[in-house]
Amino acid sequence: MNPLCLAAVAACIASQAAAQVAVRGQRVYTMAPGPNGQAAPPISDGVVIIEGGKVRAVGPAATTPVPPGFRVLSAAVVTPGLVDARSTVGLSGIYNQPHDSDQIERSSPLQPELRAIDAYNPQERLIEWVRSFGVTTINTGNAPGELISGQTMAVKTAGATVEEAMLKDATAVVATIGPQAQKGPGGPSATAPPDTSGKSPGTRGKMMSMLREQIIKAQEYSRKRASAPDDKKPERDLKLDALARVLAGELPLMITANRAQDIDSCLRLAEEFKFRLILNSAAEAYLLTDRIRAAQAPVVLHASMQRAVGESENLSFETAAALRRAGVLFAIESGYEAYVPKARVVLLEAAIAAANGLTFEQALASITIDAARIVGVADRVGSIEPGKDGDVALYDGDPFEYTSHCVGVVIGGAVVTDTPR
Amino acid sequence: MTDCGVVLASAALGCALVLGPPAAVAQPAPVAVTGARILPIVGPPIDNGVLVIGGGRILAVGGPGTPIPPDAARIDAAGRVVMPGLVDTHSHVGGIGGADSSATIQPEVRVSDSINVRDSGFRRVVAGGITTMNIMPGSGHLLSGQTVYVKPRRGSTIEELTILDKDGKPMGGLKMANGTNPLRAPPFSGTRGKSAAMVRERYLKAREYGEKLAKAGDDPEKRPPRDLANDALLEVMSGARAVHHHTHRADDIITVLRLAKEFQWRVVLHHTSEAWKVAPQIAAAGVPVSAIVVDSPGGKLEASEMRWDTGAILEKAGVRVAFHTDDWITDSRLFNRSAALAVRAGMTPEGALRALTIEGARILDLGDRVGSLEPGKDADFLILSGDPLSVYTHVQQTWIDGRKVFDRDDPQDRLHAVGGYGAGNDQSPYFCCFDEQHAYGPVSGGGQ
Numbered sequence: 046m047n048p049l050c051l052a053a054v055a056a057c058i059a060s061q062a063a064a065q066v067a068v069r070g071q072r073v074y075t076m077a078p079g080p081n082g083q084a085a086p087p088i089s090d091g092v093v094i095i096e097g098g099k100v101r102a103v104g105p106a107a108t109t110p111v112p113p114g115f116r117v118l119s120a121a122v123v124t125p126g127l128v129d130a131r132s133t134v135g136l137s138g139i140y141n142q143p144h145d146s147d148q149i150e151r152s153s154p155l156q157p158e159l160r161a162i163d164a165y166n167p168q169e170r171l172i173e174w175v176r177s178f179g180v181t182t183i184n185t186g187n188a189p190g191e192l193i194s195g196q197t198m199a200v201k202t203a204g205a206t207v208e209e210a211m212l213k214d215a216t217a218v219v220a221t222i223g224p225q226a227q228k229g230p231g232g233p234s235a236t237a238p239p240d241t242s243g244k245s246p247g248t249r250g251k252m253m254s255m256l257r258e259q260i261i262k263a264q265e266y267s268r269k270r271a272s273a274p275d276d277k278k279p280e281r282d283l284k285l286d287a288l289a290r291v292l293a294g295e296l297p298l299m300i301t302a303n304r305a306q307d308i309d310s311c312l313r314l315a316e317e318f319k320f321r322l323i324l325n326s327a328a329e330a331y332l333l334t335d336r337i338r339a340a341q342a343p344v345v346l347h348a349s350m351q352r353a354v355g356e357s358e359n360l361s362f363e364t365a366a367a368l369r370r371a372g373v374l375f376a377i378e379s380g381y382e383a384y385v386p387k388a389r390v391v392l393l394e395a396a397i398a399a400a401n402g403l404t405f406e407q408a409l410a411s412i413t414i415d416a417a418r419i420v421g422v423a424d425r426v427g428s429i430e431p432g433k434d435g436d437v438a439l440y441d442g443d444p445f446e447y448t449s450h451c452v453g454v455v456i457g458g459a460v461v462t463d464t465p466r
Numbered sequence: 467m468t469d470c471g472v473v474l475a476s477a478a479l480g481c482a483l484v485l486g487p488p489a490a491v492a493q494p495a496p497v498a499v500t501g502a503r504i505l506p507i508v509g510p511p512i513d514n515g516v517l518v519i520g521g522g523r524i525l526a527v528g529g530p531g532t533p534i535p536p537d538a539a540r541i542d543a544a545g546r547v548v549m550p551g552l553v554d555t556h557s558h559v560g561g562i563g564g565a566d567s568s569a570t571i572q573p574e575v576r577v578s579d580s581i582n583v584r585d586s587g588f589r590r591v592v593a594g595g596i597t598t599m600n601i602m603p604g605s606g607h608l609l610s611g612q613t614v615y616v617k618p619r620r621g622s623t624i625e626e627l628t629i630l631d632k633d634g635k636p637m638g639g640l641k642m643a644n645g646t647n648p649l650r651a652p653p654f655s656g657t658r659g660k661s662a663a664m665v666r667e668r669y670l671k672a673r674e675y676g677e678k679l680a681k682a683g684d685d686p687e688k689r690p691p692r693d694l695a696n697d698a699l700l701e702v703m704s705g706a707r708a709v710h711h712h713t714h715r716a717d718d719i720i721t722v723l724r725l726a727k728e729f730q731w732r733v734v735l736h737h738t739s740e741a742w743k744v745a746p747q748i749a750a751a752g753v754p755v756s757a758i759v760v761d762s763p764g765g766k767l768e769a770s771e772m773r774w775d776t777g778a779i780l781e782k783a784g785v786r787v788a789f790h791t792d793d794w795i796t797d798s799r800l801f802n803r804s805a806a807l808a809v810r811a812g813m814t815p816e817g818a819l820r821a822l823t824i825e826g827a828r829i830l831d832l833g834d835r836v837g838s839l840e841p842g843k844d845a846d847f848l849i850l851s852g853d854p855l856s857v858y859t860h861v862q863q864t865w866i867d868g869r870k871v872f873d874r875d876d877p878q879d880r881l882h883a884v885g886g887y888g889a890g891n892d893q894s895p896y897f898c899c900f901d902e903q904h905a906y907g908p909v910s911g912g913g914q
Contacts, residue, residue, distance in 0.1 A: 139764030170770075174762050332887060350761070352794055353590075358890030385765035385795055393761055397800075400858045401884060447806030447857050
């Protein structure tokens with residue numbers, strides 16, 4: 046391709062990205078805060094005006110004129126682009142082969158230095174798949190499975206490089222408590238042979254002691270890096286740098302734990318070291334909703350259709366409703382799947398919660414504004430409000446209904462999907 | 467020998483006399499379900515319909531004027547939907563374990579010898595409205611054993627759940643697989659070509675065994691020693707036992723059809739991620755498909771082309787299609803979802819509902835007994851809160867053989883329907899050899 050053609054293609058992409066789009070919906074769920082802290086009611090026959098990649102206006106069509114020259118998309122239901130609060134898509138690939146499985150590094154139980162940005166493949170087919178259901182933002186990165194397995198980041202589901210997709214390059218350090226993080230034989234099976242591997246961690250108690258040790262090390266490191274004279278400063282240590290950011294409150298520690306006693310351990314740890322905790326998966330969270338609310342720890346809840354096996358054997362379709370009743374801020378994740386299906390879709394997971402105790406709007410909040418709040422990107426995405434990114438999803442009916450379709454997806458004002466799925 | 471038999475028979479009779487007739491053989495009294503929208507599946511929906519059952523069978527299905535026996539108990543199901551119990555043509559519920567790692571072809575192994583009927587999976591099965599199921603061993607072998615057709619009745623032995631044919635023999639098929647799942651180090655096959663060669667070799671051997679048996683006639687001296695594996699393969703080649711064949715990639719599907727023709731298998735294609743690529747060929751072969759619908763393609767190479775419109779494409783091509791859960795791959799409680807997502811991708815609602823019921827029944831040779839609401843058929847039915855293709859619909863009640871086996875209003879049943887503390891598995895399935903590493907997510911390093 047000659048340079049002139051390349052320039053033309055680039056110009057085309059740029060104009061696409063900056064396109065002027067109006068999205069009209071019989072019902073527009075903005076998920077913007079309403080008068081009493083609840084989400085605002087949906088707008089009947091509403092329209093969203095997107096210009097320069099951002100939402101310029103949203104309101105009833107009668108009072109929100111569409112400027113001339115805007116491309117107009119229409120649908121029965123319009124929602125903010127969906128936000129998946131915990132995914133591994135882009136690191137974990139469709140083929141599930143070594144060449145496309147970068148979601149977990151097995152060489153060490155303690156690796157907070159692993160950045161998601163260095164392993165994300167924006168060309169991964171599963172990104173297109175989840176996007177086709179309306180998912181426009183994913184908090185993706187290293188999977189659960191090591192005591193500290195790495196970091197997550199927030200990206201849009203469009204862009205040819207991770208930089209183009211980037212929303213926030215680090216959103217959390219992620220940890221795991223429970224048999225998934227155990228070295229040596231064992232795991233969830235009660236019939237597993239006793240662990241004689243001599244490797245750590247081999248028990249829940251050892252996991253907590255290793256986490257505490259590592260955090261104390263990071264405290265010391267931070268203190269010395271800040272206050273020791275130059276010749277006494279400790280050398281840069283990427284692991285401790287990452288944990289220091291957690292201790293400084295810059296990044297939350299998102300801990301995957303499913304048994305009630307492990308959730309309790311996470312809360313105990315956060316109380317001891319005063320870091321921002323996000324509980325993840327939390328299959329038995331319904332057993333201690335009061336304690337979680339008192340600790341003000343948000344929950345990124347397992348996919349509703351996560352398998353009820355092993356540590357998650359007691360999970361419930363109604364946990365989301367229980368958290369809502371208790372006043373806990375929560376999101377519903379797609380999570381990590383080791384096998385089939387390789388990626389879950391938060392739209393379909395929230396649908397099950399909507400059929401099991403959540404209202405439509407509560408379920409929608411768990412994959413839009415509340416997910417964005419927990420991930421720390423609510424200033425950009427999660428609701429349709431002037432100034433926010435022009436990310437919307439269009440549906441031909443109730444988005445949660447099995448037989449409805451996602452008929453359009455707009456990211457930053459660019460129409461990335463207009464074929465129904 | 468004869469004396470012993472008499473003693474045993476007397477003992478059994480004595481037991482019956484002492485204990486009275488066990489509940490399992492009592493004839494349930496007539497029940498009439500009224501006021502619901504009835505989906506008989508084989509006919510148009512009936513509003514404000516009446517379903518009458520008695521003696522474990524359906525006595526009548528019709529409109530509001532349908533006569534109701536005076537002694538019938540009545541269930542007011544106004545506002546509800548009534549449809550036949552669902553038929554799952556491929557499930558792994560019950561903590562099953564079929565073939566082991568000693569060989570890749572093990573026709574002698576029966577999955578029915580491994581099932582824990584107390585497994586909580588069975589409670590989730592009825593919570594999802596499944597009343598007939600084909601329980602299979604895994605797909606990590608070219609041939610992992612004999613499957614069994616069961617009804618998830620409440621029982622304390624697998625015998626109480628097993629479906630018997632008209633001769634009183636347990637019904638089931640034979641599980642086979644090709645593609646990548648069974649490929650592994652010897653004595654397993656390492657390539658697709660080797661897989662097919664091993665299967666052909668084994669069936670040819672069984673054919674020779676059959677010929678020797680035929681030649682020997684009634685002469686016990688000439689008969690070859692009884693061989694359980696060959697016996698099962700002969701049942702397949704005579705058409706008495708269907709082959710349930712795991713297969714995904716289009717070329718693997720065609721290989722199944724080729725081998726089926728060579729050995730006269732009555733075959734059902736299972737999963738079939740790429741059936742949409744070879745729908746005319748499947749239709750021409752007159753072979754039914756038992757399809758799975760999962761939330762995304764991938765997870766392994768051969769499922770990377772999985773599409774939700776497989777059901778729609780096969781339906782248009784004239785292929786008989788049923789769905790399956792492959793539980794634990796998809797959740798038995800959400801079996802209706804498979805049909806609904808297929809409708810989303812273009813299948814007709816009628817075809818999708820048939821694929822949850824009567825088509826599965828036919829695939830399991832049970833089309834005359836289950837899968838639709840017709841007089842004379844088994845009284846297996848569901849009371850639903852609404853449209854079976856809606857996410858918001860819940861199974862309210864599940865009935866098998868005229869007995870209620872699930873009621874959402876019962877706290878224990880509800881626990882299994884929605885989950886919660888104590889709903890956990892009694893036992894997990896064992897899929898030697900391919901799937902086990904995936905059953906619990908990533909396997910830790912160390913001693914594995």
